[in-house]
Amino acid sequence: MLDIKNLQVKAEGKQILKGIDLHVNAGEVHAIMGPNGSGKSTLARALSGHPEYEVTGGEVLFEGHDLLDMDPDERARAGVFMAFQYPVEIAGVNNAYFLKAALNAKRKHNGQAELDAMEFMQLIKEKSALLDIDQSMLSRAVNEGFSGGEKKRNEIFQMALLEPKLAILDETDSGLDIDALKLVAKGVNAMRTPDRAIIVVTHYQRLLDYIVPDFVHVLTGGRIVKSGGKELALELEKRGYGWLEGDAQPVGAK
Amino acid sequence: MAQVAERLQPWVAALDQRPQGAPRWLQDLRDRAAARFTALGFPTVRDEEWRFTNVAPIASAEFKPANGDSARPTEEELAGYLYSDAENRIVIVNGSFSPELTRTEGLPAGVRVGSLAAAVTEQPDVVQRYFGQLADFAGRAFTALNTALAADGAYVHIPDGVVLEKPLHILFVTTNGGAPVMTSARALIVAGDRTQARIVETFAGPRGAVYFTNAVTELVAGENAVIDHYKVQEESFDAFHVASMHVHAARSANFSSHSFSLGAKLARNDANALLDGDGAECTLNGLYLADGERLVDNHTMIDHAKPHCPSHEVYKGILGGKARAVFNGKIVVRQDAQKTDAKQTNRALLLSDNASINTKPQLEIFADDVKCTHGAAIGQLDDDAIFYLRARGLTFFEARDMLIHAFAGQILDRVKIESLKQALEGELFAQLAKDLAEIDAA
Numbered sequence: 001m002l003d004i005k006n007l008q009v010k011a012e013g014k015q016i017l018k019g020i021d022l023h024v025n026a027g028e029v030h031a032i033m034g035p036n037g038s039g040k041s042t043l044a045r046a047l048s049g050h051p052e053y054e055v056t057g058g059e060v061l062f063e064g065h066d067l068l069d070m071d072p073d074e075r076a077r078a079g080v081f082m083a084f085q086y087p088v089e090i091a092g093v094n095n096a097y098f099l100k101a102a103l104n105a106k107r108k109h110n111g112q113a114e115l116d117a118m119e120f121m122q123l124i125k126e127k128s129a130l131l132d133i134d135q136s137m138l139s140r141a142v143n144e145g146f147s148g149g150e151k152k153r154n155e156i157f158q159m160a161l162l163e164p165k166l167a168i169l170d171e172t173d174s175g176l177d178i179d180a181l182k183l184v185a186k187g188v189n190a191m192r193t194p195d196r197a198i199i200v201v202t203h204y205q206r207l208l209d210y211i212v213p214d215f216v217h218v219l220t221g222g223r224i225v226k227s228g229g230k231e232l233a234l235e236l237e238k239r240g241y242g243w244l245e246g247d248a249q250p251v252g253a254k
Numbered sequence: 255m256a257q258v259a260e261r262l263q264p265w266v267a268a269l270d271q272r273p274q275g276a277p278r279w280l281q282d283l284r285d286r287a288a289a290r291f292t293a294l295g296f297p298t299v300r301d302e303e304w305r306f307t308n309v310a311p312i313a314s315a316e317f318k319p320a321n322g323d324s325a326r327p328t329e330e331e332l333a334g335y336l337y338s339d340a341e342n343r344i345v346i347v348n349g350s351f352s353p354e355l356t357r358t359e360g361l362p363a364g365v366r367v368g369s370l371a372a373a374v375t376e377q378p379d380v381v382q383r384y385f386g387q388l389a390d391f392a393g394r395a396f397t398a399l400n401t402a403l404a405a406d407g408a409y410v411h412i413p414d415g416v417v418l419e420k421p422l423h424i425l426f427v428t429t430n431g432g433a434p435v436m437t438s439a440r441a442l443i444v445a446g447d448r449t450q451a452r453i454v455e456t457f458a459g460p461r462g463a464v465y466f467t468n469a470v471t472e473l474v475a476g477e478n479a480v481i482d483h484y485k486v487q488e489e490s491f492d493a494f495h496v497a498s499m500h501v502h503a504a505r506s507a508n509f510s511s512h513s514f515s516l517g518a519k520l521a522r523n524d525a526n527a528l529l530d531g532d533g534a535e536c537t538l539n540g541l542y543l544a545d546g547e548r549l550v551d552n553h554t555m556i557d558h559a560k561p562h563c564p565s566h567e568v569y570k571g572i573l574g575g576k577a578r579a580v581f582n583g584k585i586v587v588r589q590d591a592q593k594t595d596a597k598q599t600n601r602a603l604l605l606s607d608n609a610s611i612n613t614k615p616q617l618e619i620f621a622d623d624v625k626c627t628h629g630a631a632i633g634q635l636d637d638d639a640i641f642y643l644r645a646r647g648l649t650f651f652e653a654r655d656m657l658i659h660a661f662a663g664q665i666l667d668r669v670k671i672e673s674l675k676q677a678l679e680g681e682l683f684a685q686l687a688k689d690l691a692e693i694d695a696a
Binding site: 048049050051071072073075076077081082084087088090091092093098101102105106109141158162 | 636637638639641642643644645646647648649650652653656657659660661663664
């Protein structure tokens with residue numbers, strides 16, 4: 001589904017990613033771990049097309065298409081979803097209205113009819129129960145005045161509505177208490193299907209107790225230095241990242 | 255100085271032709287106003303209140319005072335200025351009351367609406383008590399000019415305890431009579447104790463016409479009155495519009511003003527509210543749009559004279575092209591006005607690099623137990639918000655439209671007259687679509 005080859009990315013004039021190789025198949029959950037400043041979030045943002053991240057080399061194929069050639073909204077409509085580390089507050093835009101616009105943008109792209117108000121509310125009702133989204137979160141402006149936990153739940157809620165082919169969670173667990181973390185994990189696990197891939201970018205192993213990955217990759221210094229199964233996360237929990245930082249050889253994922 | 259005097263000469267000549275034949279008190283008022291204007295002359299940019307708004311294009315143009323016998327607006331023009339759920343209307347054409355176009359059948363008994371000139375003789379006590387009392391012209395040249403020249407205007411008197419269920423529309427329309435005209439648009443609105451009303455004032459003229467509207471509105475809100483006022487400034491893009499509204503709010507009155515300034519080459523809107531009774535509440539909201547080389551200047555002043563008065567103020571502007579805007583928000587809290595709670599916000603969205611705004615909050619606080627906050631935010635559309643929306647599948651254009659609608663929506667959504675809201679949305683977004691298309695083409 002996703003093929004990243006020798007991806008190099010600059011942010012604020014600094015080379016952050018120095019050659020990432022990663023292959024993700026449908027049905028897989030990959031965790032990207034690494035210390036602060038390693039480039040984890042840069043990878044997530046570059047994949048979503050954030051304008052402040054400049055790709056200086058390499059290529060990314062999504063279902064065989066050149067992802068880097070697509071605008072951020074084209075990527076989204078094609079089925080790539082990024083859950084933001086810092087969801088943006090948008091004053092004056094009602095959350096439900098925003099969700100409907102996003103959903104219909106995608107439906108239009110897929111040649112489906114736009115949902116009317118009734119169908120939309122029905123869908124909202126169905127998906128909101130899973131993430132404990134209450135009515136007030138829908139009627140307020142997008143993310144405005146939301147607590148940290150509410151913002152992250154709102155991200156996963158959007159993911160549940162938009163049903164992407166590839167979901168990238170950018171430190172969705174940061175700042176969450178254990179109850180919110182469990183809710184978010186429940187939402188993500190409900191979306192694990194054989195035709196969907198999920199990339200979980202996280203600083204902490206804790207999230208991976210609840211979203212158990214198929215593969216774990218360690219990113220330090222802009223390169224993936226180690227890849228393994230879920231047991232790698234546990235090893236990192238015990239040993240930290242220090243023992244890997246000397247190892248600057250790029251290691252391709254499976 | 256000689257130059258200034260020379261420039262003023264045609265205006266002084268026009269003042270010599272000011273209306274005559276009114277009762278003594280009114281004639282005296284006009285005489286004093288004429289003398290005051292002659293002494294003040296037009297403000298210049300050295301005047302703090304006019305620092306960013308140069309009125310020389312008005313002063314040096316030759317506007318002929320409109321007289322009563324000019325052409326009526328066409329049916330089509332008129333239809334474009336009306337709102338379907340504001341059937342009751344007073345129409346003032348070039349400053350004069352038009353009985354043919356006015357509709358007042360649906361008003362409750364006792365409510366008096368119509369010609370201000372007629373009210374001078376028919377309700378002399380009310381008119382004399384309020385006319386010219388709120389709109390002080392001692393330091394205001396344009397108000398003095400209007401007071402001296404206004405021969406007629408709109409008059410609304412709502413007796414104590416009367417509720418107007420339906421909105422009342424006051425339409426000031428300028429018609430195209432060839433030579434550029436000046437109209438002195440005047441309104442006196444007296445709402446008694448415990449009254450309730452929604453009143454819309456619209457200022458409009460034919461597309462492309464050059465004219466000058468000099469407007470003064472005085473509005474009295476009695477004890478416990480609930481008055482919603484809407485001002486719609488949709489003058490021709492080549493017209494000049496200078497207007498002031500003066501509000502007196504008595505004890506526990508609730509006055510709100512929603513000002514939409516969409517037209518004119520140069521628009522200056524003053525809104526002054528005096529909270530003169532305990533617990534009077536005031537909301538001043540505004541939304542303005544300018545593009546090309548147009549200028550829109552909003553000066554507001556909320557005078558907290560008595561305790562326990564909350565005031566809320568939100569002004570928002572959207573500027574494209576080389577448009578300029580001025581916002582000056584003054585809040586005075588007098589020594590008596592303890593427990594004042596005043597909040598002012600001013601935001602402007604600059605769609606182009608060449609648009610600009612000068613904004614100034616002005617707080618003068620003489621009481622010690624008060625809460626006053628103000629904030630200003632000027633900027634372009636938030637790139638982070640655009641990216642967030644695009645990351646959810648909306649195109650750049652859809653994202654931008656959604657953010658601009660949201661920005662304007664916070665003011666538009668408070669309009670409690672559905673057909674007015676729709677008309678404003680239509681007008682605003684049609685203008686915006688044109689501005690954005692120009693930006694995208696560049």
